[in-house]
Amino acid sequence: MSLNKKKDHFKLSGISKNLQMKRSLRLKESKREIRVAFIAFRKIFP
Known part of the structure; x- marks a missing residue:
């Protein structure tokens, strides 16, 4: 019983x-x- 519970x-x-x-x-x-998207966003809009 206790073994099964364990x-x-x-x-x-x-x-x-x-x-x-x-x-x-x-x-x-x-x-x-999110970081990759942010970096890509910065590259598109410097």
Whole structure:
């Protein structure tokens, strides 16, 4: 009983960790896209 609960908890924490990693990756990508768009904008309108 307790062993099963431990396994489930471990699985859940692993899933949440994975989601957090994906979220932070997406944040980094969006920040990079914004910077690239900003640089392109500056090149078009000096």
